Amino acid sequence: MSDTKTFTDGDKMVDLGSWNLSIPVGSPPKTIETAQLVKGYDGKYFKSKTDAIVFWSPVTGTKTENAKYSRSELRETWSDGSLHNWVYPDADNFLNAKLEVDQVPSSGKIVIGQIHAYESTEPLLKVEFQYKEDTKTGDIVAKVRNRYDDDESKVYTIVEGVKLNETFNYVIHLSKGGKLSVSAKDQDWSTRISETWRDKPLYFKAGVYTQDNTGYTSEGGKATFYNLDIDHNQS
Numbered sequence: 001m002s003d004t005k006t007f008t009d010g011d012k013m014v015d016l017g018s019w020n021l022s023i024p025v026g027s028p029p030k031t032i033e034t035a036q037l038v039k040g041y042d043g044k045y046f047k048s049k050t051d052a053i054v055f056w057s058p059v060t061g062t063k064t065e066n067a068k069y070s071r072s073e074l075r076e077t078w079s080d081g082s083l084h085n086w087v088y089p090d091a092d093n094f095l096n097a098k099l100e101v102d103q104v105p106s107s108g109k110i111v112i113g114q115i116h117a118y119e120s121t122e123p124l125l126k127v128e129f130q131y132k133e134d135t136k137t138g139d140i141v142a143k144v145r146n147r148y149d150d151d152e153s154k155v156y157t158i159v160e161g162v163k164l165n166e167t168f169n170y171v172i173h174l175s176k177g178g179k180l181s182v183s184a185k186d187q188d189w190s191t192r193i194s195e196t197w198r199d200k201p202l203y204f205k206a207g208v209y210t211q212d213n214t215g216y217t218s219e220g221g222k223a224t225f226y227n228l229d230i231d232h233n234q235s
Contacts, residue, residue, distance in 0.1 A: 014053050014228050017079050024061025024070035034081035045072040055208040058220035059105050066121045073207035085118045085201035088174045091232040095172040095204045098227035100165050104131040105212035110221035118201035137161045140184045148196040159187040204230055
Protein backbone atom coordinates (compact mmCIF):
# COMPACT_ATOMS: atom_id res chain seq x y z
CA MET A 1 0.00 0.00 0.00
CA SER A 2 1.03 3.55 -0.52
CA ASP A 3 2.23 5.68 2.36
CA THR A 4 0.33 8.64 0.93
CA LYS A 5 -2.75 9.33 3.04
CA THR A 6 -5.43 11.80 2.04
CA PHE A 7 -8.48 13.28 3.79
CA THR A 8 -7.50 12.44 7.37
CA ASP A 9 -10.01 13.25 10.11
CA GLY A 10 -9.64 11.07 13.17
CA ASP A 11 -10.33 7.51 12.05
CA LYS A 12 -11.82 8.65 8.73
CA MET A 13 -9.33 8.25 5.95
CA VAL A 14 -9.18 7.48 2.27
CA ASP A 15 -5.85 6.48 0.72
CA LEU A 16 -5.82 7.49 -2.94
CA GLY A 17 -2.22 6.36 -3.48
CA SER A 18 -3.42 2.85 -4.36
CA TRP A 19 -5.93 3.68 -7.09
CA ASN A 20 -6.70 5.26 -10.44
CA LEU A 21 -10.17 6.55 -11.31
CA SER A 22 -12.47 5.97 -14.28
CA ILE A 23 -15.07 8.68 -14.84
CA PRO A 24 -18.02 8.53 -17.29
CA VAL A 25 -16.98 11.25 -19.71
CA GLY A 26 -15.15 11.01 -23.05
CA SER A 27 -14.79 8.13 -25.46
CA PRO A 28 -13.23 5.99 -24.16
CA PRO A 29 -14.09 7.21 -20.64
CA LYS A 30 -11.36 9.24 -19.00
CA THR A 31 -8.91 7.76 -16.48
CA ILE A 32 -7.54 9.98 -13.70
CA GLU A 33 -4.13 8.57 -12.84
CA THR A 34 -2.86 7.84 -9.32
CA ALA A 35 -0.47 10.79 -9.16
CA GLN A 36 -3.23 13.25 -10.04
CA LEU A 37 -5.56 11.76 -7.42
CA VAL A 38 -2.88 12.06 -4.74
CA LYS A 39 -2.13 15.69 -5.65
CA GLY A 40 -5.81 16.49 -5.44
CA TYR A 41 -8.52 15.93 -8.01
CA ASP A 42 -12.06 17.29 -7.88
CA GLY A 43 -14.64 17.10 -10.64
CA LYS A 44 -18.26 16.52 -11.55
CA TYR A 45 -18.09 12.76 -11.01
CA PHE A 46 -15.63 12.59 -8.11
CA LYS A 47 -15.60 15.16 -5.33
CA SER A 48 -13.26 15.38 -2.37
CA LYS A 49 -14.57 16.58 0.97
CA THR A 50 -12.57 17.06 4.15
CA ASP A 51 -13.32 13.57 5.41
CA ALA A 52 -14.72 11.67 2.42
CA ILE A 53 -14.88 11.17 -1.33
CA VAL A 54 -18.11 11.30 -3.33
CA PHE A 55 -18.76 9.30 -6.51
CA TRP A 56 -21.46 10.25 -9.02
CA SER A 57 -22.26 8.27 -12.16
CA PRO A 58 -25.32 9.31 -14.23
CA VAL A 59 -27.25 6.83 -16.37
CA THR A 60 -26.29 8.95 -19.40
CA GLY A 61 -22.53 8.72 -18.76
CA THR A 62 -20.13 7.17 -21.24
CA LYS A 63 -19.24 3.51 -20.83
CA THR A 64 -16.02 1.53 -20.85
CA GLU A 65 -15.49 -1.05 -23.60
CA ASN A 66 -17.86 -4.04 -23.36
CA ALA A 67 -19.83 -2.38 -20.53
CA LYS A 68 -23.55 -1.57 -20.59
CA TYR A 69 -23.45 1.00 -17.79
CA SER A 70 -21.46 4.05 -16.69
CA ARG A 71 -19.14 4.21 -13.72
CA SER A 72 -17.21 6.54 -11.45
CA GLU A 73 -14.95 3.91 -9.98
CA LEU A 74 -11.50 3.41 -8.52
CA ARG A 75 -9.21 0.64 -9.80
CA GLU A 76 -6.34 -0.80 -7.74
CA THR A 77 -2.82 0.36 -8.65
CA TRP A 78 0.68 0.46 -7.23
CA SER A 79 1.82 3.76 -5.74
CA ASP A 80 3.63 4.63 -9.01
CA GLY A 81 0.32 4.37 -10.88
CA SER A 82 1.00 1.07 -12.62
CA LEU A 83 -1.81 -1.46 -12.52
CA HIS A 84 -1.75 -3.73 -9.46
CA ASN A 85 -2.91 -7.26 -10.23
CA TRP A 86 -2.49 -10.21 -7.88
CA VAL A 87 -3.23 -13.92 -7.61
CA TYR A 88 -5.08 -14.94 -4.50
CA PRO A 89 -2.72 -17.73 -3.24
CA ASP A 90 0.01 -15.12 -2.65
CA ALA A 91 -1.74 -13.30 0.23
CA ASP A 92 -4.83 -12.72 2.32
CA ASN A 93 -6.54 -10.02 0.28
CA PHE A 94 -8.83 -7.44 1.90
CA LEU A 95 -10.92 -4.47 0.79
CA ASN A 96 -12.51 -2.54 3.66
CA ALA A 97 -14.95 0.31 3.03
CA LYS A 98 -17.12 2.65 5.08
CA LEU A 99 -19.74 4.46 3.02
CA GLU A 100 -23.30 5.57 2.46
CA VAL A 101 -25.40 5.24 -0.68
CA ASP A 102 -26.93 8.63 -1.43
CA GLN A 103 -28.82 8.03 -4.68
CA VAL A 104 -29.82 5.14 -6.92
CA PRO A 105 -31.17 5.05 -10.50
CA SER A 106 -34.67 3.79 -11.33
CA SER A 107 -33.36 0.20 -11.37
CA GLY A 108 -32.37 0.71 -7.73
CA LYS A 109 -28.97 -0.93 -8.28
CA ILE A 110 -25.37 0.26 -7.99
CA VAL A 111 -22.18 -1.77 -7.58
CA ILE A 112 -20.04 -0.44 -4.71
CA GLY A 113 -17.12 -2.90 -4.70
CA GLN A 114 -15.58 -5.58 -6.92
CA ILE A 115 -12.91 -8.20 -7.35
CA HIS A 116 -12.29 -8.05 -11.08
CA ALA A 117 -10.21 -10.28 -13.33
CA TYR A 118 -7.50 -8.70 -15.47
CA GLU A 119 -8.33 -8.66 -19.20
CA SER A 120 -11.74 -10.22 -18.55
CA THR A 121 -15.12 -8.62 -19.12
CA GLU A 122 -16.65 -10.36 -16.08
CA PRO A 123 -15.60 -9.96 -12.43
CA LEU A 124 -15.22 -12.65 -9.80
CA LEU A 125 -17.30 -10.62 -7.33
CA LYS A 126 -19.61 -7.64 -7.36
CA VAL A 127 -20.94 -6.16 -4.12
CA GLU A 128 -24.18 -4.46 -5.07
CA PHE A 129 -26.70 -2.21 -3.30
CA GLN A 130 -30.24 -3.01 -4.45
CA TYR A 131 -32.87 -0.46 -3.39
CA LYS A 132 -36.52 -1.44 -3.13
CA GLU A 133 -39.08 1.32 -3.56
CA ASP A 134 -41.78 -0.54 -1.62
CA THR A 135 -39.70 -0.76 1.58
CA LYS A 136 -37.60 2.38 1.00
CA THR A 137 -34.55 0.30 1.94
CA GLY A 138 -31.87 -1.65 0.12
CA ASP A 139 -30.23 -5.05 0.25
CA ILE A 140 -26.48 -5.56 0.01
CA VAL A 141 -25.82 -8.59 -2.17
CA ALA A 142 -22.78 -10.50 -3.42
CA LYS A 143 -22.79 -11.54 -7.07
CA VAL A 144 -20.22 -14.32 -7.49
CA ARG A 145 -18.81 -16.31 -10.38
CA ASN A 146 -17.57 -19.42 -8.55
CA ARG A 147 -15.66 -20.69 -11.58
CA TYR A 148 -13.64 -18.56 -13.99
CA ASP A 149 -15.61 -19.98 -16.93
CA ASP A 150 -19.05 -19.43 -15.37
CA ASP A 151 -21.28 -17.40 -17.68
CA GLU A 152 -23.61 -16.24 -14.92
CA SER A 153 -23.10 -14.98 -11.39
CA LYS A 154 -25.00 -16.37 -8.42
CA VAL A 155 -26.60 -13.80 -6.12
CA TYR A 156 -26.35 -14.01 -2.32
CA THR A 157 -28.02 -11.55 0.05
CA ILE A 158 -25.65 -10.34 2.78
CA VAL A 159 -27.91 -7.90 4.63
CA GLU A 160 -31.34 -6.32 4.17
CA GLY A 161 -32.96 -3.09 5.28
CA VAL A 162 -30.21 -0.54 4.57
CA LYS A 163 -31.58 2.98 4.12
CA LEU A 164 -30.31 5.60 1.70
CA ASN A 165 -27.82 7.92 3.46
CA GLU A 166 -27.19 5.26 6.14
CA THR A 167 -23.50 4.72 6.89
CA PHE A 168 -22.29 1.11 6.81
CA ASN A 169 -19.12 -0.92 6.39
CA TYR A 170 -18.34 -3.77 4.05
CA VAL A 171 -15.30 -6.04 4.01
CA ILE A 172 -14.25 -8.27 1.13
CA HIS A 173 -11.70 -10.99 1.99
CA LEU A 174 -10.23 -13.53 -0.42
CA SER A 175 -7.89 -15.86 1.46
CA LYS A 176 -4.80 -17.72 0.24
CA GLY A 177 -6.86 -20.90 0.32
CA GLY A 178 -9.62 -19.52 -1.89
CA LYS A 179 -12.22 -18.70 0.75
CA LEU A 180 -14.22 -15.65 -0.34
CA SER A 181 -15.93 -13.72 2.46
CA VAL A 182 -18.14 -10.65 2.33
CA SER A 183 -19.42 -8.93 5.46
CA ALA A 184 -21.65 -5.89 5.82
CA LYS A 185 -23.33 -4.40 8.89
CA ASP A 186 -21.97 -7.27 11.05
CA GLN A 187 -23.54 -9.90 8.78
CA ASP A 188 -21.08 -12.42 7.33
CA TRP A 189 -21.23 -14.61 4.25
CA SER A 190 -18.58 -16.87 2.72
CA THR A 191 -17.96 -19.49 0.07
CA ARG A 192 -15.00 -21.32 -1.42
CA ILE A 193 -14.23 -20.38 -5.01
CA SER A 194 -13.08 -22.81 -7.67
CA GLU A 195 -9.36 -23.35 -8.26
CA THR A 196 -9.98 -22.21 -11.85
CA TRP A 197 -9.33 -18.73 -10.38
CA ARG A 198 -6.02 -19.74 -8.82
CA ASP A 199 -3.69 -18.37 -11.51
CA LYS A 200 -5.91 -15.51 -12.72
CA PRO A 201 -4.67 -11.93 -12.08
CA LEU A 202 -7.22 -10.10 -9.94
CA TYR A 203 -7.70 -6.56 -8.63
CA PHE A 204 -10.06 -4.57 -6.42
CA LYS A 205 -12.45 -1.84 -7.58
CA ALA A 206 -14.64 0.49 -5.52
CA GLY A 207 -16.95 3.43 -6.12
CA VAL A 208 -20.19 3.65 -8.10
CA TYR A 209 -20.95 1.43 -11.08
CA THR A 210 -24.53 2.42 -11.96
CA GLN A 211 -26.65 -0.54 -13.08
CA ASP A 212 -28.97 1.43 -15.34
CA ASN A 213 -28.57 3.24 -18.67
CA THR A 214 -31.91 4.96 -19.32
CA GLY A 215 -33.32 8.18 -17.91
CA TYR A 216 -32.50 11.84 -17.47
CA THR A 217 -29.02 13.24 -16.81
CA SER A 218 -30.06 13.82 -13.18
CA GLU A 219 -30.63 10.08 -12.70
CA GLY A 220 -27.79 7.84 -11.58
CA GLY A 221 -25.84 6.43 -8.68
CA LYS A 222 -24.14 8.41 -5.93
CA ALA A 223 -22.19 7.24 -2.87
CA THR A 224 -19.99 8.83 -0.23
CA PHE A 225 -16.98 6.83 1.03
CA TYR A 226 -15.50 7.72 4.42
CA ASN A 227 -12.91 4.94 4.47
CA LEU A 228 -11.40 2.74 1.79
CA ASP A 229 -8.46 0.48 2.51
CA ILE A 230 -6.68 -2.35 0.66
CA ASP A 231 -4.48 -4.92 2.39
CA HIS A 232 -2.58 -7.85 0.92
CA ASN A 233 -1.27 -9.68 3.98
CA GLN A 234 1.49 -12.11 2.99
CA SER A 235 2.45 -13.22 6.53
